[in-house]
Amino acid sequence: MAILVLGSFSAFSQRKMKGGDAATAGMVRIPAGIYHPFLKANNKTVSVKIHSFYLDAHAVTNAEFLDFVKANPQWTRSKVSRLFADENYLKQWAGDFNIGNDRVLNSPVTNVSWFAAESYAKWMGKRLPTMEEWEYAANSAPVNAPKGEKLSTMILGWYSRPTPAVLPPVESTFKNGFGVYDMHGLIWEWVYDFNSIITGGDSRSAGALDKQFYCAAGSLNAVNKEDYASFMRFAFRESLKANYTVANLGFRCATDVDQK
Amino acid sequence: MKVTNQVKALNVLLFSMFFAGVLLLQGCFSTPASDNDSGKNLGRLAGEYTATLTSAPEVPPSKPWLKKPEKVIVNIEVIEKTMKLANGTDYTYWTFNGTAPGPFIRVQEGDEVEVHLSNDPFNKMPHNIDFHAATGPGGGAEASLTAPGHTSVFSFRALRPGLFIYHCAAAPVGMHIANGMYGLILVEPRGGLKPVNKEFYIVQSEFYTKGANGDTGLQEFDLDKAIKEQPEYVVFDGSVGALTGNNAMHARVGDKVRLFVGNAGPNLTSSFHVIGEIFDNVYQEGGSIVNHDVQTTLIPAGGATIVEFTCKVPGTYTIVDHSIFRAFNQGAIAQIVVSGDENPNIYSGKTKDTLYYPDNSKNIEVPGKISQR
Numbered sequence: 001m002a003i004l005v006l007g008s009f010s011a012f013s014q015r016k017m018k019g020g021d022a023a024t025a026g027m028v029r030i031p032a033g034i035y036h037p038f039l040k041a042n043n044k045t046v047s048v049k050i051h052s053f054y055l056d057a058h059a060v061t062n063a064e065f066l067d068f069v070k071a072n073p074q075w076t077r078s079k080v081s082r083l084f085a086d087e088n089y090l091k092q093w094a095g096d097f098n099i100g101n102d103r104v105l106n107s108p109v110t111n112v113s114w115f116a117a118e119s120y121a122k123w124m125g126k127r128l129p130t131m132e133e134w135e136y137a138a139n140s141a142p143v144n145a146p147k148g149e150k151l152s153t154m155i156l157g158w159y160s161r162p163t164p165a166v167l168p169p170v171e172s173t174f175k176n177g178f179g180v181y182d183m184h185g186l187i188w189e190w191v192y193d194f195n196s197i198i199t200g201g202d203s204r205s206a207g208a209l210d211k212q213f214y215c216a217a218g219s220l221n222a223v224n225k226e227d228y229a230s231f232m233r234f235a236f237r238e239s240l241k242a243n244y245t246v247a248n249l250g251f252r253c254a255t256d257v258d259q260k
Numbered sequence: 261m262k263v264t265n266q267v268k269a270l271n272v273l274l275f276s277m278f279f280a281g282v283l284l285l286q287g288c289f290s291t292p293a294s295d296n297d298s299g300k301n302l303g304r305l306a307g308e309y310t311a312t313l314t315s316a317p318e319v320p321p322s323k324p325w326l327k328k329p330e331k332v333i334v335n336i337e338v339i340e341k342t343m344k345l346a347n348g349t350d351y352t353y354w355t356f357n358g359t360a361p362g363p364f365i366r367v368q369e370g371d372e373v374e375v376h377l378s379n380d381p382f383n384k385m386p387h388n389i390d391f392h393a394a395t396g397p398g399g400g401a402e403a404s405l406t407a408p409g410h411t412s413v414f415s416f417r418a419l420r421p422g423l424f425i426y427h428c429a430a431a432p433v434g435m436h437i438a439n440g441m442y443g444l445i446l447v448e449p450r451g452g453l454k455p456v457n458k459e460f461y462i463v464q465s466e467f468y469t470k471g472a473n474g475d476t477g478l479q480e481f482d483l484d485k486a487i488k489e490q491p492e493y494v495v496f497d498g499s500v501g502a503l504t505g506n507n508a509m510h511a512r513v514g515d516k517v518r519l520f521v522g523n524a525g526p527n528l529t530s531s532f533h534v535i536g537e538i539f540d541n542v543y544q545e546g547g548s549i550v551n552h553d554v555q556t557t558l559i560p561a562g563g564a565t566i567v568e569f570t571c572k573v574p575g576t577y578t579i580v581d582h583s584i585f586r587a588f589n590q591g592a593i594a595q596i597v598v599s600g601d602e603n604p605n606i607y608s609g610k611t612k613d614t615l616y617y618p619d620n621s622k623n624i625e626v627p628g629k630i631s632q633r
Contacts, residue, residue, distance in 0.1 A: 247381045
């Protein structure tokens with residue numbers, strides 16, 4: 001897959017970087033820290049050191065993605081290869097270069113495949129966040145969280161409400177402690193290594209032999225069995241392939257912090 | 261990512277090798293309890309049809325004329341939607357085919373059940389399906405994990421007859437069941453069950469809402485209550501009142517009634533009872549042992565039972581979980597209205613009402629029969 005991806009990008013126009021500030025406009029610097037994955041490895045809680053990185057303050061919007069498609073017409077609905085995006089790719093748009101509904105210009109773009117998200121990130125001179133980075137950045141409570149309410153409880157509340165007919169705009173839910181918006185409660189988001197967790201599709205297997213290290217949702221391996229919100233994110237990622245597109249699935253980009 | 265893909269592929273490979281080995285062993289030493297167990301003697305499929313699916317409390321008709329195993333196609337769509345849980349109280353259900361419980365599926369022993377599981381594009385969650393009637397890893401759960409906007413297909417042989425639960429097993433399982441993702445599949449013995457006059461489909465389940473029982477508006481799932489096994493609602497067929505009043509089931513005096521009853525849980529065991537009837541037959545736990553003359557039968561969470569009784573006296577018969585506070589405080593009530601002629605030889609109704617004095621010296625009779633109804 002990596003070879004395919006590289007091959008498909010060679011023809012892209014790359015945006016010129018205009019120096020540090022412009023490159024990270026609209027991004028938030030996430031400080032370095034320790035992330036404890038939701039899953040144990042070899043029956044031990046894991047600590048992962050996360051280096052400081054920049055993360056988009058909000059998910060990529062329909063309007064932003066339209067710019068990308070205009071600059072890279074091979075990513076239009078009519079031209080995209082089925083290898084890189086399934087039939088529902090950008091289904092909510094009226095046409096190749098026409099979103100068709102002004103109300104969603106500033107809403108997150110959804111129905112985009114991993115390949116499309118990855119290409120967009122490259123075009124912007126960025127990359128997709130890794131799962132560890134994403135989870136680390138997402139594990140910060142909203143700045144205006146009701147006192148005493150757990151983050152996972154708030155997330156479950158989101159799933160208890162039906163999908164709105166029109167997806168709300170970005171920055172319409174909450175800002176978390178890092179200053180990042182909508183990590184929960186608006187859409188699911190692609191991460192670079194979305195398929196690095198293997199559960200076998202059945203959430204109850206406790207991780208047989210060869211699966212032990214990878215088994216995600218096998219509840220015996222969970223650090224916190226009450227963290228249902230994490231179970232759901234891992235189950236969701238497990239159900240995806242890189243060319244899948246889903247009506248509630250979008251993405252945001254990340255970049256490294258220059259180590260000068 | 262390349263590495264992990266390889267690991268994934270390796271997993272699949274190892275797994276299929278293991279599975280093939282198991283099949284091989286069974287093939288060699290084939291002395292199973294049933295001829296069908298090895299899958300060898302199942303015979304060729306005689307034909308193919310798409311299953312008729314019904315919503316509770318309806319049950320699809322049997323097909324006793326099908327003497328050989330068929331391929332039965334079962335189309336199920338997962339829909340997440342807000343529906344009424346009780347008067348004034350809504351809940352966002354996750355459903356098979358838009359109802360909780362999901363559709364009733366009726367096949368015969370030896371049939372190949374081909375499941376097409378579609379996940380509505382606007383759903384938020386991935387879903388799958390675990391058939392307790394299936395023999396294979398996860399009961400199909402592994403094979404059927406489906407992202408929103410996709411369809412998964414897998415098939416299994418219905419090796420054993422009985423009444424079985426199916427449910428979603430995507431992480432976190434408890435929440436998927438608590439939100440309404442369950443139903444029943446009946447695997448009839450070849451030729452079908454003995455015909456009766458009425459068949460009904462009932463599934464008991466619990467709902468764990470953030471608000472207390474009776475709180476109005478859209479209620480969210482409450483994880484803490486689910487873990488503590490303290491539901492706000494215990495219901496038959498997905499909501500309070502789904503089988504009472506105008507929604508009650510109906511039968512006539514003389515009818516033989518068969519209830520297919522599942523208990524989806526997710527937590528509680530049901531003490532299933534029909535007030536004013538004694539079960540002629542109880543297929544214990546939905547299996548092959550038939551017990552007679554039973555008042556109350558246990559149904560484990562993730563289990564089912566078939567009960568049969570004969571309507572002899574007209575009236576309204578109330579079905580309860582006889583863990584009785586669940587019935588009268590949390591909603592676990594259903595009704596069968598039996599119409600027809602009275603039968604005073606079996607049940608008189610009230611024949612007398614007298615004043616009562618504890619010293620027993622001055623009983624005064626109130627004249628005239630007072631009918632109960």
